[in-house]
Amino acid sequence: MTGLRQTQHLAREARHLAPGASEEAVHGRRVFAEGHGPVLTDLDGNQYLDFAAGTLTQSLGHGHPEVVEALTAQARRLWNVHDSATPDRAGLLDLLARLLPERLDTYAFFSTGAEVVEAALRVVQATAPPGRNRIGALRHGFHGKTMGARMLVHWDIGHQAFSGNSVLGYSPYCYRCPLGLEYPSCDVRCATLVRRHIAEKPNVSALVFEPVLGAAGVVVPPPGYWERIADACREGGVLLVADEVLTGGGRTGAFLASDLFGVEPDLAMLSKGTASGFPFAVLAGRAELLRRPEAAISGAYASTYASNPLGIAAARATLEVVERDRLIDRVRVLGEIMEDRLRVLESRFDRLGQVRGLGLLWGLEFVTDPAARTPAPETARAVYTTALDLGLRTSLGGHILRLAPPFTLDEALLEEGLRLLEKALERVIA
Ligand SMILES: Cc1ncc(COP(=O)(O)O)c(C=O)c1O
Known part of the structure; x- marks a missing residue:
């Protein structure tokens, strides 16, 4: 009561x-x-x-006392200098390079989940070869409420979905299989269809996915699902963009949930567990993508709160404790x-x-x-x-x-x- x-x-x-x-x-x-x-x-x-x-x-x-201490000390020193370098930022970059898979060695900082999803979409669009003008996502996925993110979300999030130029594939929601099949006799048909409709399509640039679908109710893919999709995306030239806003940072028992399913993303987004509730988000990517001149035009990764020193202090303290303990x-x-x-x-x-x-x-x-x-x-x-x-x-x-x-x-x-x-x-x- x-x-x-x-x-x-x-x-x-x-x-x-x-x-x-x-x-x-x-x-x-x-x-x-x-x-x-x-x-x-x-x-x-x-x-x-x-x-x-x-x-x-x-x-x-x-x-957490160490996060409080880091934030308090930072609050006494400096709050916002746009995305200029500050003393803590190099430490956070090194820490991320230790915690994330080696291939994800380049980072940009933002303030919310939706903002980092938008940044990833910009990178995808800027680097997509001509003709690859559609973006794949999974039914039941959730990526935020801004317009780009909503383009990928086709269930009711309180506003009508905005379908834009996205193409949706079946999520591995076995309890309510949209194909009316049972695992394992289904032979993971949902994945075969994702492969056909997204991974093998010459007009799709990327698949944006939650490795485990969080907002849909923690939908965990069965063995075989990601194996089938990830390899096909790689072969078909479709980027793998892991939305780890919710799962990233250790929550599933690995720093990235993608690792548990053998998926090697080209880009990964982290936010919720990264800075103990302080608004902060990380776009992690392979150098050849995030450093490509088309993606990294002046100001591409900057925004008012991107790289803000308080967020960096909170993230650094949080992830240091996760690693050390x-x-x-x-x-x-x-x-x-x-x-x-x-x-x-x-x-x-x-x-x-x-x-x-x-x-x-x-x-x-x-x-x-x-x-x-x-x-x-x-x-x-x-x-x-x-x-x-x-x-x-x-x-x-x-x-x-x-x-x-x-x-x-x-x-x-x-x-x-x-x-x-x-x-x-x-x-x-x-
Ligand atoms: C997987 C995923 N992506 C993106 C978002 C959007 O994050 P935010 O609410 O910080 O915009 C969420 C929020 O729950 C999420 O779970």
């Missing part, structure tokens, strides 16, 4: 705040006042384990515990149609009945609000709940969060 101070606060805000907030904010009705590590505190003093990690941003939890190993260890517990819940609750994920990124898909698999957004919403009332914050989108706790969580708090989730499920759907 939303406490009295929060209720009053929300009523005051509602007088002037434009509607159109996320489902999480609308149905959660909480006023979060503080965050420390994995714990949030609301205005009435109630505490929550944050299994949404901000908005999948707080890989180190809230207010071997947190990606922790993601894998905690991810296994999570998978075991969630599989038990999946088999126990009929209306929990499917649990999917890897590392510390999990999606729970709710249905009205397991045979028809009719989406049950009201159930997801009830589990979300009940879990909040019990002290667990998750991420809600339609009939899907996502769980993505910080990498710094200990086993006891992970178990505690999963116990709270189980309790919420018992209350709503037992």
